[in-house]
Amino acid sequence: MELSCDPAALTPAAARAAIRRGEITGPTTGFCAGYAQGNLVVLPKALAWDFLLFCQRNPKACPLLEVADAGARTFAQFAPGSDIAADIPRYRVYEHGRLTAEPTDVTAYFDARQDLVSFLIGCSFSFESALLEAGIPVRQIEEGVNVPMYNTSIPCAPAGIFHGSMVVSMRPIPHRLVPAAVAVTAEMPRVHGMPIQIGFPEAIGIPDLARPDYGDPVTIREGEVPVFWPCGVTPQAAVMASRPSFCITHAPGHMFITDVTNAALKL
Amino acid sequence: MELSCDPAALTPAAARAAIRRGEITGPTTGFCAGYAQGNLVVLPKALAWDFLLFCQRNPKACPLLEVADAGARTFAQFAPGSDIAADIPRYRVYEHGRLTAEPTDVTAYFDARQDLVSFLIGCSFSFESALLEAGIPVRQIEEGVNVPMYNTSIPCAPAGIFHGSMVVSMRPIPHRLVPAAVAVTAEMPRVHGMPIQIGFPEAIGIPDLARPDYGDPVTIREGEVPVFWPCGVTPQAAVMASRPSFCITHAPGHMFITDVTNAALKL
Numbered sequence: 001m002e003l004s005c006d007p008a009a010l011t012p013a014a015a016r017a018a019i020r021r022g023e024i025t026g027p028t029t030g031f032c033a034g035y036a037q038g039n040l041v042v043l044p045k046a047l048a049w050d051f052l053l054f055c056q057r058n059p060k061a062c063p064l065l066e067v068a069d070a071g072a073r074t075f076a077q078f079a080p081g082s083d084i085a086a087d088i089p090r091y092r093v094y095e096h097g098r099l100t101a102e103p104t105d106v107t108a109y110f111d112a113r114q115d116l117v118s119f120l121i122g123c124s125f126s127f128e129s130a131l132l133e134a135g136i137p138v139r140q141i142e143e144g145v146n147v148p149m150y151n152t153s154i155p156c157a158p159a160g161i162f163h164g165s166m167v168v169s170m171r172p173i174p175h176r177l178v179p180a181a182v183a184v185t186a187e188m189p190r191v192h193g194m195p196i197q198i199g200f201p202e203a204i205g206i207p208d209l210a211r212p213d214y215g216d217p218v219t220i221r222e223g224e225v226p227v228f229w230p231c232g233v234t235p236q237a238a239v240m241a242s243r244p245s246f247c248i249t250h251a252p253g254h255m256f257i258t259d260v261t262n263a264a265l266k267l
Numbered sequence: 268m269e270l271s272c273d274p275a276a277l278t279p280a281a282a283r284a285a286i287r288r289g290e291i292t293g294p295t296t297g298f299c300a301g302y303a304q305g306n307l308v309v310l311p312k313a314l315a316w317d318f319l320l321f322c323q324r325n326p327k328a329c330p331l332l333e334v335a336d337a338g339a340r341t342f343a344q345f346a347p348g349s350d351i352a353a354d355i356p357r358y359r360v361y362e363h364g365r366l367t368a369e370p371t372d373v374t375a376y377f378d379a380r381q382d383l384v385s386f387l388i389g390c391s392f393s394f395e396s397a398l399l400e401a402g403i404p405v406r407q408i409e410e411g412v413n414v415p416m417y418n419t420s421i422p423c424a425p426a427g428i429f430h431g432s433m434v435v436s437m438r439p440i441p442h443r444l445v446p447a448a449v450a451v452t453a454e455m456p457r458v459h460g461m462p463i464q465i466g467f468p469e470a471i472g473i474p475d476l477a478r479p480d481y482g483d484p485v486t487i488r489e490g491e492v493p494v495f496w497p498c499g500v501t502p503q504a505a506v507m508a509s510r511p512s513f514c515i516t517h518a519p520g521h522m523f524i525t526d527v528t529n530a531a532l533k534l
Binding site: 048052053056057064066067069076077157159160189194 | 315316320323331333334344427456461
């Protein structure tokens with residue numbers, strides 16, 4: 001007998017198992033209510049030191065949750081028993097900076113070499129859930145599109161081969177709720193933390209809010225202020241700009257679901 | 268003309284310059300009021316990946332503030348213009364796990380090899396200053412001794428050659444001030460954050476508070492509760508246990524003074 005079930009009500013372990021069996025291949029938005037999801041970046045060990053340093057030096061945009069041992073396929077702290085190579089619904093594989101595959105399982109790549117290091121990076125899903133709980137609207141969820149993201153003029157601290165500018169995401173917030181939006185997200189430094197800019201896109205090199213560099217534009221209503229948060233696309237953009245020999249990431253919106261609650265990320 | 272001056276009133280850059288000139292060779296307690304001081308660990312590049320992973324996996328005990336490039340001698344984010352090899356009043360040099368020198372300058376060691384990686388790790392001086400400002404007593408400061416520190420049964424997450432248990436520091440807090448002590452330090456995750464235990468030393472494997480493993484015992488008065496925080500000796504103990512071929516640290520209490528305020532560490 002098959003039970004239909006609400007993805008929000010799944011435990012993280014059950015959701016990962018279903019993904020691993022190939023039963024879920026779409027985005028993980030709304031899965032496992034209350035649990036943190038993360039971005040994945042997988043690099044050969046030879047590039048891992050530079051990338052780990054890059055994240056350490058740019059913690060707002062690249063908040064590292066966990067780094068697996070070289071060759072390991074489990075995030076032991078955030079998801080004991082997980083299989084990094086199979087527990088994400090869809091991956092992207094890059095070779096020499098070029099997208100070469102979008103598989104639902106990357107076991108073969110992990111089997112073919114023992115030097116892959118997996119990085120789990122905090123994701124804005126966690127703070128958006130905190131914003132919604134505080135009664136603060138999240139426009140791109142209302143409009144059913146991807147969050148608008150912009151390249152900025154804010155330089156990242158470089159590390160070895162990795163460098164670039166911060167990418168930010170933007171959410172329009174009613175002006176009376178801006179202090180609350182800052183306070184709620186400031187509590188969550190492991191998932192990007194407080195905004196980096198409020199109300200002055202031109203001050204960070206964004207010429208036109210209607211034309212995001214990634215994602216979709218959203219409506220900014222009368223009385224709303226554009227609020228900008230450091231974005232997890234920053235490390236991905238820095239990696240891609242370096243044209244690494246080999247790299248695996250999650251496909252956008254297809255995240256790694258952890259056993260750690262968003263609330264526990266504040267501790 | 269020589270001006271006598273209060274060390275608390277020095278700017279960090281002035282204090283580092285005086286240390287670099289050899290005018291200050293003692294502990295930095297009380298220097299540069301309001302500015303964060305940090306622990307130093309210097310390791311050869313070959314050991315640096317494992318150590319960086321160890322810190323990433325044990326952020327409460329090993330809160331990394333900054334990691335310099337291999338061979339670099341400046342903490343560019345926390346102290347632009349600093350000289351890691353000369354700006355600490357006294358260093359300890361270890362070879363194959365044995366203390367071989369306690370110099371006031373380690374320039375010669377940095378000159379002799381280009382592969383040294385310097386790690387700056389958050390220090391409890393920062394949260395003690397926040398406790399004092401909140402009217403919470405800090406006993407070992409009152410008694411003019413070193414803080415008592417204890418090995419515990421709390422395992423650290425291992426990384427490569429580095430493993431061990433968490434070392435904690437203990438401060439006796441009047442019971443009515445315990446909630447405030449938790450709240451004040453919880454705000455500062457980059458300098459160890461909230462306590463790991465309150466009132467039950469036996470629960471974390473500490474048999475006798477009168478016999479600390481490091482530092483000095485302090486008086487616990489009637490109505491006071493022993494409160495335990497993760498301690499920066501944890502990474503040093505893990506490094507020493509691995510008997511690395513080469514390692515430099517600060518001498519206890521002789522810290523690296525940064526240009527970043529304790530208040531800014533909360534952001």
